[in-house]
Amino acid sequence: MLYEVRWHGRGGQGVVTASDLLARAAILEGKYVYHAPEFGPERRGAPVRAYTRIADEPIEQHFGVYNPDAVVVIDPSLQSATSLILEGVKKGGLLVVNAREVHRSLLEGAKALGLSVWSVDAFKVAMEVFGRPLYNTPMLGAFVKASGLVALESVLKAVEERFKNPQLVARNVEAIKRCYEGVKRVV
Amino acid sequence: MAVALQLKGQRRVGMTGDEAVAYAVKQADVDVVAAYPITPQTIIVERIADYVHDGELKASYVAVESEHSALSACVGASLAGARVFTATSSQGLALMWEIMWIASAMRTTIVMALANRALSAPINIHCSHDDAYAVRDAGWIQFFAENVQEAYDLTLMAFRVSEDKRVLFPSIVNLDGFILSHALEPLYVLEDDVVREFLPPKEPVNPIDPERPMTYGPLALFDYYFEFKKAQAEAFKSVYPVILEVFREYEKYSGRKYEPVKAYGVEDADVAVLILGSSAGTARYVARRLRSKGEKVGVVSLTLYRPFPASDLVAKLKGVKALVVMDRSYSFGSPGAQLFMDVAAAFANESERPLLINAIYGLGGRDLLPEHVEEAFRKAQEAARAGKVEERELWLGVR
Numbered sequence: 001m002l003y004e005v006r007w008h009g010r011g012g013q014g015v016v017t018a019s020d021l022l023a024r025a026a027i028l029e030g031k032y033v034y035h036a037p038e039f040g041p042e043r044r045g046a047p048v049r050a051y052t053r054i055a056d057e058p059i060e061q062h063f064g065v066y067n068p069d070a071v072v073v074i075d076p077s078l079q080s081a082t083s084l085i086l087e088g089v090k091k092g093g094l095l096v097v098n099a100r101e102v103h104r105s106l107l108e109g110a111k112a113l114g115l116s117v118w119s120v121d122a123f124k125v126a127m128e129v130f131g132r133p134l135y136n137t138p139m140l141g142a143f144v145k146a147s148g149l150v151a152l153e154s155v156l157k158a159v160e161e162r163f164k165n166p167q168l169v170a171r172n173v174e175a176i177k178r179c180y181e182g183v184k185r186v187v
Numbered sequence: 188m189a190v191a192l193q194l195k196g197q198r199r200v201g202m203t204g205d206e207a208v209a210y211a212v213k214q215a216d217v218d219v220v221a222a223y224p225i226t227p228q229t230i231i232v233e234r235i236a237d238y239v240h241d242g243e244l245k246a247s248y249v250a251v252e253s254e255h256s257a258l259s260a261c262v263g264a265s266l267a268g269a270r271v272f273t274a275t276s277s278q279g280l281a282l283m284w285e286i287m288w289i290a291s292a293m294r295t296t297i298v299m300a301l302a303n304r305a306l307s308a309p310i311n312i313h314c315s316h317d318d319a320y321a322v323r324d325a326g327w328i329q330f331f332a333e334n335v336q337e338a339y340d341l342t343l344m345a346f347r348v349s350e351d352k353r354v355l356f357p358s359i360v361n362l363d364g365f366i367l368s369h370a371l372e373p374l375y376v377l378e379d380d381v382v383r384e385f386l387p388p389k390e391p392v393n394p395i396d397p398e399r400p401m402t403y404g405p406l407a408l409f410d411y412y413f414e415f416k417k418a419q420a421e422a423f424k425s426v427y428p429v430i431l432e433v434f435r436e437y438e439k440y441s442g443r444k445y446e447p448v449k450a451y452g453v454e455d456a457d458v459a460v461l462i463l464g465s466s467a468g469t470a471r472y473v474a475r476r477l478r479s480k481g482e483k484v485g486v487v488s489l490t491l492y493r494p495f496p497a498s499d500l501v502a503k504l505k506g507v508k509a510l511v512v513m514d515r516s517y518s519f520g521s522p523g524a525q526l527f528m529d530v531a532a533a534f535a536n537e538s539e540r541p542l543l544i545n546a547i548y549g550l551g552g553r554d555l556l557p558e559h560v561e562e563a564f565r566k567a568q569e570a571a572r573a574g575k576v577e578e579r580e581l582w583l584g585v586r
Contacts, residue, residue, distance in 0.1 A: 023201060023371045024201045024371070027199070027201035027373045028201075030199075031373075032372075032373060033201070033371065033372060034370060034371075034372055035370060035371040036366065036369065036370040036371075037365070037369055037370075038363070049279075059372075059468075060467060060468030060469065060471055060472050061332060061469055061472050061557075062334075062363075062366050062367075062370075062453070062465040062466060062468050063469055063554045063555060063556055063557070064554050066556075074324050137452055
C-alpha cells in the first residue's frame with residue numbers, strides 16, 4: 001500500500017501542520033511515512049502545499065507528490081483554482097474541500113476524473129472553536145473520515161503528543177471531531 | 188497493515204530531521220551549544236534552546252551575533268574540555284569558513300549539523316551541497332545522512348568519533364535542507380541510558396587550564412607550519428579505521444549497520460550512479476524497478492564523505508563499466524564537479540576503471556525525480572555500449 005496526499009492552503013492556515021499530524025497518526029499505527037512541506041513563500045496568505053506519503057513498507061523516495069491519491073483543500077478561497085487543485089490527481093481518487101458549497105467548476109473537473117468529493121464548512125467550525133480561520137485540524141478530521149486511512153483515535157493521540165498544552169489539545173480535538181462528523185460526500 | 192517491529196530498548200517515533208538531530212544532541216548531553224538563530228539556521232537550535240530552557244538539557248546555550256562568532260565560541264569551549272555542538276547552513280557556514288580551518292587544526296571535537304542549502308546568489312534556502320563541498324578541504328570529518336534515522340544515528344556517532352583520542356577532529360553531519368531537515372519520518376531512538384553507555388562523557392586532551400597555561404594556535408611560519416600540516420595530514424589518516432570501529436560499536440547498541448559506502452546491486456551491475464544524501468533512496472527506487480526488468484544497474488552512496496572512502500569505493504565498483512557521478516553543486520571552471528573529482532582521483536592509478544559521467548542535479552531544491560535518475564542510467568548504458576563517453580557533463584532536470 002502506498003497512499004499519497006497533497007494539501008492545499010495558504011500560509012498561516014496550517015497546511016503543513018495538517019500533513020504533519022496525519023503523518024504522526026500513521027506512524028502511531030506502525031506505518032511508514034514521509035511528510036514534507038513545499039516551502040515556497042512562507043508568508044501569511046500565500047498559497048502553500050504539503051505532502052504526505054504513507055506506506056506499509058519503508059519509504060525510500062525523497063521527492064514530492066505529483067500523482068496524489070487524495071487532495072485536501074483547506075482554504076475555501078482556493079476552490080476556484082481548479083487546475084491547480086486537480087493537477088496530477090489519480091483517477092477515482094479523493095477530493096476533500098473546505099466549503100459551504102463546492103465551486104461548480106471544481107465539482108465538474110472532479111466528476112470528469114471520477115473523484116469522490118467530500119466537503120465540510122470548516123470556516124464555521126474554526127471560527128466557533130478557535131475564533132479565527134485555522135483549518136489544519138478541522139480539515140484533518142474531515143480527511144480522516146472521508147479517506148478512512150487512519151483511525152480517528154490515532155489522530156487524536158498525535159494531536160495530544162504534538163500540542164501538549166491541555167487547552168490547546170481540547171480545542172483541536174473538538175475541531176477534529178466536529179469536522180469528522182460533519183463532512184459529507186457530495187459526489 | 189503491517190506493524191513495524193519494536194526493537195528492544197528503542198522507541199519508534201515520528202520526527203523531522205531537525206527534531207531528530209536536536210534529540211540526539213540532547214541525549215549526547217552536550218555542555219555547550221553556540222549558534223546564530225537567524226536564516227539560514229534551522230529548527231535544530233530552536234529545539235535545543237527549548238530543551239535547555241525546560242531544564243531537559245543542562246548545557247550552556249550561547250546565542251551569538253554571527254556564525255563566525257558561533258564557531259569561535261565553539262572552538263574555545265571545545266578546547267576547554269566541553270562537548271560542543273552547533274548547527275548551520277549555506278551562508279551561515281560561509282561566514283564560519285575562516286574558523287572551520289582553525290577548529291580542525293587546533294584539534295577541537297565540535298560536532299556540527301549542516302542542513303545543506305544552496306549558496307547565494309541568487310538567494311535560495313533550498314537544498315544544494317554547495318556548503319558541504321565548500322569546506323571539504325578544511326579538515327573536518329563529514330557524514331551524509333540519507334534519511335531522518337541516519338541524521339539521528341550519525342549525530343550520536345559523530346561525537347564518539349570526534350572525541351576519540353585517536354581522532355580529535357571536528358565532524359559535520361550533513362542532512363539535505365528541507366528534504367530531510369523539515370520532513371517527518373519514523374525512526375527508532377535509543378533510550379537515554381543506552382546512549383550514555385555508547386557515549387560516555389568526553390575526556391579532554393590537554394584542555395585549557397588556568398593552572399597550567401599553554402599556547403593554543405601559535406604562530407608557525409616557514410620554520411614549522413609545513414611540519415605541522417604534515418602532522419595534521421598524518422593524524423587525519425588515522426580517522427578512517429576509528430569510524431569503522433564506531434560504526435560496528437553502534438550496531439551493537441542499535442542493530443543498525445553503517446558503512447562508509449552503501450551499495451545496492453553493484454555486484455553484477457554494468458552501470459551505476461553514485462550519489463550523496465536523501466536522493467540515494469530515490470536512485471535505489473529507480474534501480475529496483477529497472478533491475479526487476481533485468482537491467483543490470485546499481486547505486487552507490489556515501490555515508491562518509493571525508494575522509495573519502497576511496498579504496499572501499501573502488502572495490503565496490505569493480506566490474507562496473509560506466510558510472511554517473513551525481514553532484515548537487517557545481518565547480519566553475521573545474522574538470523568536473525566536486526564529487527566527480529574525488530571519484531576520478533580515487534580511480535587515477537587503477538588499471539580497471541569505469542567510464543565516468545558527471546550529472547549535475549537538484550540545485551537550489553529542484554526535485555530529483557525518478558525519470559532524471561533513469562536518464563542518468565540510460566546515458567551510462569550508452570557509454571558502456573559505445574565504450575566511450577559522448578557527453579561528460581549532464582544537467583538533469585534543468586529547464
